[in-house]
Amino acid sequence: MHIEIRQQPFDPxxxxxxxxxxxxxxxxxxxxxxxxxxxxxxxxxGDDVRAMTLEHYPGMTEKHLEKICGEAQxxxxxIDSLIIHRVGDMYPDDPIVVVAVWSAHxxxxxxxxxxxxEELKSRAPFWKKEQLSEGSRWVxxxx
Amino acid sequence: MHIEIRQQPFDPxxxxxxxxxxxxxxxxxxxxxxxxxxxxxxxxxGDDVRAMTLEHYPGMTEKHLEKICGEAQxxxxxIDSLIIHRVGDMYPDDPIVVVAVWSAHxxxxxxxxxxxxEELKSRAPFWKKEQLSEGSRWVxxxx
Amino acid sequence: MxxxxxxxxxxxxxxxxxxxxxxxxxxxxxxxxxxxxxxPAATVAEIWQLATGGxxxxxxxxxxxxxxxxxxxxxxxxxxxxxxxxxxTGG
Amino acid sequence: MxxxxxxxxxxxxxxxxxxxxxxxxxxxxxxxxxxxxxxPAATVAEIWQLATGGxxxxxxxxxxxxxxxxxxxxxxxxxxxxxxxxxxTGG
Numbered sequence: 001m002h003i004e005i006r007q008q009p010f011d012p013x014x015x016x017x018x019x020x021x022x023x024x025x026x027x028x029x030x031x032x033x034x035x036x037x038x039x040x041x042x043x044x045x046g047d048d049v050r051a052m053t054l055e056h057y058p059g060m061t062e063k064h065l066e067k068i069c070g071e072a073q074x075x076x077x078x079i080d081s082l083i084i085h086r087v088g089d090m091y092p093d094d095p096i097v098v099v100a101v102w103s104a105h106x107x108x109x110x111x112x113x114x115x116x117x118e119e120l121k122s123r124a125p126f127w128k129k130e131q132l133s134e135g136s137r138w139v140x141x142x143x
Numbered sequence: 144m145h146i147e148i149r150q151q152p153f154d155p156x157x158x159x160x161x162x163x164x165x166x167x168x169x170x171x172x173x174x175x176x177x178x179x180x181x182x183x184x185x186x187x188x189g190d191d192v193r194a195m196t197l198e199h200y201p202g203m204t205e206k207h208l209e210k211i212c213g214e215a216q217x218x219x220x221x222i223d224s225l226i227i228h229r230v231g232d233m234y235p236d237d238p239i240v241v242v243a244v245w246s247a248h249x250x251x252x253x254x255x256x257x258x259x260x261e262e263l264k265s266r267a268p269f270w271k272k273e274q275l276s277e278g279s280r281w282v283x284x285x286x
Numbered sequence: 287m288x289x290x291x292x293x294x295x296x297x298x299x300x301x302x303x304x305x306x307x308x309x310x311x312x313x314x315x316x317x318x319x320x321x322x323x324x325x326p327a328a329t330v331a332e333i334w335q336l337a338t339g340g341x342x343x344x345x346x347x348x349x350x351x352x353x354x355x356x357x358x359x360x361x362x363x364x365x366x367x368x369x370x371x372x373x374x375t376g377g
Numbered sequence: 378m379x380x381x382x383x384x385x386x387x388x389x390x391x392x393x394x395x396x397x398x399x400x401x402x403x404x405x406x407x408x409x410x411x412x413x414x415x416x417p418a419a420t421v422a423e424i425w426q427l428a429t430g431g432x433x434x435x436x437x438x439x440x441x442x443x444x445x446x447x448x449x450x451x452x453x454x455x456x457x458x459x460x461x462x463x464x465x466t467g468g
């Protein structure tokens with residue numbers, strides 16, 4: 001179980017592969033890996049979005065991501081989970097979040113990865129401020 | 144929409160990233176990417192598995208994978224989907240299948256990726272033969 | 287034109303059918319494919335009988351005609367590809 | 378030992394509380410954090426009043442004490458970190 005807040009851009013594919021190879025160390029045990037990657041779009045609620053700043057609550061954010069992973073681990077028969085979430089200034093096509101879950105069989109990985117994302121979106125203290133062509137706005141609805 | 148049967152080992156992370164960069168060409172439009180990777184385990188139904196041969200029905204397999212992707216495209220608001228499935232001789236830790244779905248919002252990607260895997264497992268003509276320490280056996284249950 | 291007349295087709299003395307077997311069924315019947323001549327208006331079940339010399343058709347056998355799933359009573363036509371295989375186990 | 382006695386703690390003249398604001402609330406109140414002295418037995422709602430000079434507390438404001446979600450009536454204790462922020466929008 002690993003959670004991380006990143007100030008800098010990251011490649012979700014490299015991150016998950018590296019974690020799987022170098023940290024997970026369970027080759028042959030997991031038959032299922034479910035990944036979700038959230039990527040910054042260039043539109044939201046009908047408007048063009050040029051850039052975005054992601055704010056978080058250092059300490060509380062990490063604590064709640066760990067809690068969410070721990071809950072998934074209790075609820076499903078999973079081998080491991082990983083969450084990396086970007087903060088700071090970012091641009092369209094930048095990865096925002098990657099969630100990965102490893103399990104022996106697919107149902108647990110699918111369900112736990114979805115759970116992690118839904119809980120992250122409803123409970124983890126992150127806030128998005130979008131830069132539009134005219135001014136900026138805080139995102140109010142987490143669709 | 145792209146489906147492919149692979150005779151040789153592949154890296155699912157590289158494949159999905161390459162497809163996303165070079166073929167999908169929708170940067171800024173997808174906010175959600177859901178991936179599922181099926182990896183060969185070194186155990187099944189209580190036995191050690193040393194190797195596996197995956198057989199398919201050339202023509203029919205591709206046709207049904209395309210059909211499944213087409214159904215997902217009708218059913219969910221997704222931007223694109225990708226399936227790569229390995230055949231031939233493989234070993235524990237080898238990727239067997241990768242499914243990826245891109246969409247603007249996460250629900251569609253999560254649900255469509257799960258749908259693709261469930262349909263693939265129930266309808267696409269693939270068969271696994273496992274090499275155990277004593278002899279080989281056809282897998283009968285697709286758990 | 288005459289080749290597309292269904293009445294005419296049922297009158298021809300035989301149909302040429304490609305038969306394929308996969309996985310455990312391939313091993314069981316001892317062949318992966320063959321081309322056989324069937325009488326007119328044969329069903330998939332009859333093709334199985336002809337191709338296997340009357341071996342029993344297991345209840346969980348899957349069948350396809352021209353790469354589409356069908357059931358045992360499905361009629362076959364001249365030139366069809368008929369396949370038999372066990373439950374699929376991909377993914 | 379005396380520092381852990383709840384009766385004693387309610388008798389001290391003030392508590393030192395760290396208050397944090399995030400995102401749109403940070404901009405609205407014009408500060409990201411401050412340390413303030415609250416009277417004994419204050420609630421999170423009272424901390425908001427003190428820290429913002431009586432600004433209205435929006436119904437959708439989220440509140441945390443020591444990084445755990447609480448509601449407005451939650452009591453604060455000396456040394457607590459109290460945070461106010463709008464609905465979260467990560468992921």
